[in-house]
Every structure is written in structure tokens, then in C-alpha cells.
Amino acid sequence: xxxxxxxxxxxxxxxxxxxxxxxxxxxxxxxxxxxxxxxxxxxxxxxxxxxxxxxxxxxxxxxxxxxxxxxxxxxxxxxxxxxxxxxxxxxxxxxxxxxxxxxxxxxxxxxxxxxxxxxxxxxxxxxxxxxxxxxxxxxxxxxxxxxxxxxxxxxxxxxxxxxxxxxxxxxxxxxxxxxxxxxxxxxxxxxxxxxxxxxxxxxxxxxxxxxx
Numbered sequence: 501x502x503x504x505x506x507x508x509x510x511x512x513x514x515x516x517x518x519x520x521x522x523x524x525x526x527x528x529x530x531x532x533x534x535x536x537x538x539x540x541x542x543x544x545x546x547x548x549x550x551x552x553x554x555x556x557x558x559x560x561x562x563x564x565x566x567x568x569x570x571x572x573x574x575x576x577x578x579x580x581x582x583x584x585x586x587x588x589x590x591x592x593x594x595x596x597x598x599x600x601x602x603x604x605x606x607x608x609x610x611x612x613x614x615x616x617x618x619x620x621x622x623x624x625x626x627x628x629x630x631x632x633x634x635x636x637x638x639x640x641x642x643x644x645x646x647x648x649x650x651x652x653x654x655x656x657x658x659x660x661x662x663x664x665x666x667x668x669x670x671x672x673x674x675x676x677x678x679x680x681x682x683x684x685x686x687x688x689x690x691x692x693x694x695x696x697x698x699x700x701x702x703x704x705x706x707x708x709x710x711x712x
Contacts, residue, residue, distance in 0.1 A: 532629070532636050532638045533627045537622065540640070544617060547617040550564075561611045565607055566607065569607075572662075572663060573606075573665075574656065574663035575603045575606075576599055577656065577665045578602070578666065578674075578675060579595075579598055579599040579603070580595075581666070582682055583682055583686075583694075584682070584683060586683070586686050590691050594691050594692070594695065598694070598695060601698035602678075602698060604702045605701060605702055605705070620642050622642055622643075622651075623640060623642075623643060624638070624640050627639070635654065635656045635657070636655055639652045640652065640653070649669075649670060650669070650670050650671060652667070653667055653668075654666040654668075654673075685697055
């Protein structure tokens with residue numbers, strides 16, 4: 501079950517990348533749609549212009565992911581939401597380990613998806629932000645070979661600006677998908693069992709990265 505989810509999300513992450521750039525601008529000075537649109541265009545442009553990124557050079561891709569994606573994602577919130585009710589049962593050490601391993605998993609997933617970016621274009625759908633909203637959803641369509649693919653973002657307002665807390669790829673929210681998988685792992689193996697499973701998966705991905 502966990503392996504199937506990893507494969508599905510790896511494929512979906514080719515489009516997820518388009519909205520997660522870590523531009524060091526005042527994120528709270530622009531609306532969420534403006535933020536998503538500018539970041540989408542920057543990510544696609546960078547990949548198109550860098551031959552090493554397009555070729556999937558492991559070191560270059562990982563550096564790109566860490567610099568361009570990580571700053572705009574609230575990994576603690578994503579991890580807490582994905583673990584669900586079990587988060588309250590986890591010790592501080594387990595919470596830290598879960599966040600670190602899940603973050604690393606998503607980094608590897610996004611890195612593997614960079615090489616799939618080619619000539620995609622991003623179209624924002626109509627958006628109306630509620631007054632004083634602290635969390636919003638921005639809906640987009642990624643035009644891939646003429647086919648529009650659904651890609652929606654949940655963002656929350658934080659002291660550091662808007663942060664992405666979830667992504668919907670073709671009708672499937674990332675957090676919801678992982679929550680069901682994590683719940684099954686924890687019910688069978690416990691929280692430490694889930695941590696061990698994530699570590700094993702990350703070790704496999706790290707070895708594949710070195711081999712690549």
C-alpha cells in the first residue's frame with residue numbers, strides 16, 4: 501500500500517513542483533494566486549534553461565529542490581496533518597523523526613519529478629479571497645501536451661508569509677492520501693514502525709540517487 505502511494509505521488513509531483521519555489525520576496529505582500537503564478541513560471545523557466553536540471557543530474561536537482569521548494573512549504577503542518585490523530589500520541593522525539601523522514605521523502609519525490617518538467621504552462625482559475633482569511637485554496641490547471649491537469653494548493657498565512665500546506669493533484673489531496681497510508685502503518689507497526697518504514701524508503705531513494 502505504501503509503495504503504491506509513493507509511486508503515484510512521484511508521478512503527480514512533476515506538476516506539484518510548479519508552485520513551490522522559495523523566492524525570497526515578501527510573500528505576504530502579494531495574494532496567494534499571484535504567489536503561485538510567479539513561482540510556477542520561475543520553476544518552469546529555471547528547469548527549461550538549465551541543461552543539468554533537464555538531464556536529471558542528481559546533485560543539481562537535489563540542490564534545486566532544497567533551495568527552491570523547501571522554504572515555501574510548512575512541513576511540520578503537513579506532517580502533523582498526515583499523521584492525523586496519532587500525532588497526539590507521538591513523543592516529541594517521534595514527532596521530530598516523523599517530520600524529518602517525511603520531509604526527506606518528499607524532497608526525493610520532488611527531485612525525481614524535476615526531470616519531467618518540459619513545456620508545461622500553468623493557468624490560474626478564478627479566485628476570490630475571503631476577508632481576513634488565514635487559509636485559502638488556489639486552483640490551477642497545468643497544461644501538459646494540451647491536456648489540463650488539476651492542481652490545487654492549500655495555503656496558510658503565517659508570520660513568515662503564505663506557506664503551502666497541501667496539494668491536490670487530479671482530485672487527490674496529498675495529506676489525505678498519506679493519512680490513510682500512515683494510519684494503516686501505525687495500526688500494524690506503531691509510530692516507531694512508520695518511522696522505520698520511512699527511513700527504509702529514504703535509504704532506498706538515496707542509494708538510487710547515488711547510482712543515478
